Amino acid sequence: MPADPLDALRLPIVPVEPRPEFTEALLRRIQAVDPSERRTTPTIRYFVTDLDAAVEFYCQHLDFQLELRPNPVFAMLYRGDLRLLLSVPGLHPGGHALSDGTLPTPGGWNRALLQVANLDATIQSLRRARVHFRDDQPSGVAVRQVLLEDPSGNPIELFEPASGYHERSR
Amino acid sequence: MPAPSDPVLAIYRAALPHVYGYLLPRCGSAALAEDLTSETFLAAVNASRQGSLSEVNTAWLVGVARHKLVDHWRRREREQRSLAAAEASVAEVDDPWDEWLDAEAAFAILALLPATQRAALTLRYLDGLPVATVAEHLGRTVHGTETLLARSRAALRRHYEEGHHHAG
Secondary structure (H helix, E strand, C coil): CCCCHHHHHCCCCCCCCCCHHHHHHHHHHHHCCCCCCHHHCCEEEEECCCHHHHHHHHHHHCCCEEEEEEECCEEEEEECCEEEEEECCECCCCCECCCCCCCCCCCCCCCEEEECCCHHHHHHHHHHCCCCEEEEEEECCCEEEEEEECCCCCEEEEEEECCCCCCCCC | CCCCCCHHHHHHHHHHHHHHHHHHHHHCCHHHHHHHHHHHHHHHHHHHHCCCCCCCCHHHHHHHHHHHHHHHHHHHHHHHCCHHHHHHCCCCCCCCCCCCCCHHHHHHHHCCCCHHHHHHHHHHHHCCCCHHHHHHHHCCCHHHHHHHHHHHHHHHHHHHHHHHHHHC
16 A cells, blocks of 8 residues: 555654743642532433444534543543533443343433523534434423434433523522 | 642643643644643543542643544534535545645645544544544544545645645
C-alpha cells in the first residue's frame, strides 16, 4: 500500500511552557477544587445494547460530552452538571447482572428529563437527524414536552418551561 | 482543597508543558489553548478526587486534553452550522492522492475546515491515532468515521489544490 501523503502531517508533542501567570493561576484553581463538590454530581445510568451507537446519539444529538470510555462496555458522559453512565448489561464485570443471573434491559418508561431552550427547533433538528420519537407532539402541564428514544430504546424527555412552571430557586 | 498527595497536583508542573504543547499547535490560539488546558487539569483533579483513577501520568492527561479539544470542536461545529449540512456539502469521493504534501500549507488549511472535519483529520493524522480510536473520541461508529475522514480528506485536498492553483 503506498504511503499516505497525509502522514506528513504527523505532529509530535513538543513541550511548551505557558505564561507564568497562567501556570500559577491554574495551580491556584486546582488547589481550590472542593473535594466534596463533585461527589454529589446528579448521575443517571442507562443500559444500552450498542455502546457506539449510544455514545454517538447522546453526543451528536443531546449535547453530551464524552468524559471517559475505559472499556467497550462502559462510558461516562456529561451534559452540564448531569452525569450519564452508559452500561452494556451482561455477565462481565460492570454488567450489573443480579446474583440469579437476571440482566438489566434498556427501555421502560422512567426517564431522564433534559431542558432545552427552544423545543420546536430541537424537535425539527432531531426529526431531520431521524431520531426516533415515542411522542413528538409537545404537550404537558406547566411544560411543553416530547419523548424520544435512544438507539437502545431508552426514553428521554425533552421539555421547555411553560406557564405555571416551577423550580426551586437557587 | 486537594490533598498534597493528589496525583494530579504531584505531576502538575512536569505535565503542564506537555498538555499545553499538545493543545497549542492543534487549536492555533494561545487563549483557547489556555482555556482547554484549564479544563483538562480541572477535569483530571475532579476525577482524581472521586477516586476513579488508578494512575495519573502525562500521557493520560494528554488524552484528557484530546477529549477537551474534540468537545471544543463539537461545540464549534454546532454553532457554525448543522452537522448534516456540513457533511452533505462535501463530495464523498476520495481519489488517490499521491502528490507530495506541503505540511505547513496543509496545517493552515485545517483551520479553514468545519470543526468536525478538522477534529477527524487532527486525530487521525496529526496525532496518528487508528481509525477505531478516532471513532471513539468522536462518539461515532468506525464506519461513520471512515466516511467522515474520506469527506474531510476530500475537503482538505480541494482547498489545498485551489490554494496551489491560485498561488501559481
